[in-house]
Amino acid sequence: MATTRYPKQGKGSRWTELGLKAIPSSWRGDYIADGEGLTGEVRVASEGRVSxxxxxxxxxxxxxxxxxxxxxxxxxxxxxxxxxxxxxxLVRSGASPSDAKRAAKIEAQATIEATLAEAARQQAEDLPLRAMLEAWLRDGVKRADDNAELQRSFEKDVLPLIGAKPVRAVEEGDIRAVLRAVIDRGTYRMASRVYADLVQLFAWAEARKPWRALMVEGNPTKLVELAKLLPHGCDPDAERDRVLSADELRELQVKLTDMEAAYAAAPAGTKYGVDRPLKKETQLALWICLSTLCRIGELLMARWEHVNLTGGEWFVPAENTKTRVSWKVYLSPFALRQFKALHALTGDTAFCFPARAAAGEVPADHVCVKSVSKQIGDRQTQFKKRAGPLTHRKHDNSLTLSEGRAGAWTPHDLRRTGATMMQQLGVSLDLIDRCQNHVMAGSRVRRAYLHHDYAAEKREAWAKLGERIDVLLGGFNQIRLEAKQA
Incomplete structure (x- = not known):
């Protein structure tokens, strides 16, 4: 049975700290009286500590x-x-200590909840533009490439400038600053795309919580006019119409060939002083684009399993195409030679244009679909507004054609050039569209019922184009060879 214990001085005396320290563990479960209603229960922990x-x-x-x-x-x-x-x-004042204790806990909890609510409110008010973009990419937009290009564009041109800025603080001046930074690079078409994407982002957010409440000053993109930021007379949405002339195609071949020859002829130990030629894979990609009318991105994603070098066919799966419609390219002898040369370089991998891989490892993916365009652009810097060379990138005008009089050219221009050459050869416009895998015009009924694949007609059209390119480039090579021999 528990015993009530008193100080050595006896009942009515008060305990001291020394007296408590002297309590033995044998008093476990006993009570000590300190007077005026205060009692304590003696407890002993497993290690003998008394409390x-x-x-x-x-x-x-x-x-x-x-x-x-x-x-x-x-x-x-x-x-x-x-x-x-x-x-x-508290008891003397008519209040219960237990109730007061519960009330204090409730008040403390209420204070905590109020603090958390205020913090949440403040956090919601300070949500940055990056968070709004992430919500839009997740729930508000779905593009064919799973928003990869959209995200890349924002990461490059928008987020570094205003990504951390609270949405409520984004003003029209911020939007203009983003667009001016893109325009200052001379990339007017990209500026138009960024502007359109920002308009779409803010329009989506303007109709939804919590973003709607954060735009207390309105949608800042509605106050920005892109045309007033661009150079006078510039139309960024105008379609490119650059077509390489026959002389420019020859000039391109000469430049590529001469660069390779100069590099190969450089004595060992001096090659660092000679410009490296354009990668052979890139050169082949250019001629394949010209001779097949394919898009450069479709080509760079190609896999060898889809290329039939024996039958002279290249199948392009729907997921690799802009139109999301698969198509088959019937390779002319010229185009087939390019693919065979490419196979000698990369045929031991799954991809026609494999990405870099560590020594001894198999490439897990194809190269970036922008890699060829970058390599061509880096060799036409007179058309770019760059302060200087980019890291690990070329910075010259070695691939400028016609001394730049016709402007810069891109790999996509070769697709347009090949289509124009087909037109000159008498191929019908409808068949050229089919060779480019364009979405064919016409009613849905026609598309549902007319399923002739035009394989023979397309094969003949591509063959004509290949012959024309062979004559154009091969004949010129013969002239150069005879001139050198003379």
Whole structure:
């Protein structure tokens, strides 16, 4: 049975810190009386440490109640008595210490919840543009490439400038700053795309929570006119119409050939002083684009399993095409030679244009679909507004054609050039469209019922184009050879 213990001085005396320290572990479960309603239960931990749990006993509404005052030695005896005195004062004032304790907990919790709510409100008000973009990419837009190009564009041109800025603080001046940075590079078409994407982003956000509430000053893109930021007379949405002339195609071949010859002729140990020629794979990609009318991105994603070098066919799966319609290219002898030369370089991989891989590893993907365009652009820097060379990139005008009089050219221009050459050879416009895998015009009924694949006609059209390119380039090579021999 539990025993009530008193200080050595006897009942009515008060315990001291030294007296508590002297309590033996054998008093486990006993009570010590400290007077004025304060009693403590002796507890002994497994390692023999003695502690005392103090409570203040009082009457409340006719029943006995106890109020916890603290555990010694974690709480000093003086603090325990002070808590007893506070509880006793509450009882005398007509308040229950237990109710007061519960009320204090409720008030403390309410204070915490209010603080968290205020923090959440402040955080919501300070949501950055990056968070709005992420929400839009996740729920508001779905493009054919799974938004990869859209995200790349924002990461390059938008987020570095205003990505961390709260949506509520984004102003028309911020939008203009983003667009001017793109325009200053001379990439007017890209500026138009970025502007259109920003308009779409803010229009989506303007209709939804929590973004709608953050645009207290309105949609900033509605106050920006792209035309007023562009050079006078510039139409960024005008379609390119650059077509390489026969002389330019010959000039391109000469430049590529001469660069390779100069590099190969450089003595060992001096090659670092000679410009490296354009990668052979890139050169072949250019001639394949010209002779097949394919898009450069479709070509760079090609896999060898889809190229039939024996039958002279290249199948382009729907997921690799802009139109999301698969198509088959019937390779002319000229185009087939390019693919065979490419196979000698990359045929031991799954991809026609494999990405770089560590030594001994198999390439896990194709090269970036922009890689060839970058290589061509880096060799026509007179048309670019660059402060200087980009890291690990070329910076010259070695592939500028016609001394730049006709402007810059791109790999996509070769697709247009090949189509124009087909037109000159008498191929019908409808058949040229089919050779380019364009979405064919006409009613849905016609597209549903007319399924002739025009394989023979397309094969003949591509063959004519290949013959024309062979004559154009091969004949010129013969002239150069005869001139050198003379």
């Amino acid at each position: 005392i749990n103090f409570k203040y006993g009082y009457k409340w509404r006719g029943a006995g109640e106890k109020h916890y005052c603290g555990t010694w030695p974690d709480v000093a005896l003086s603090a325990i008595r002070a808590e007893r005195d506070r509880a006793r004062a």
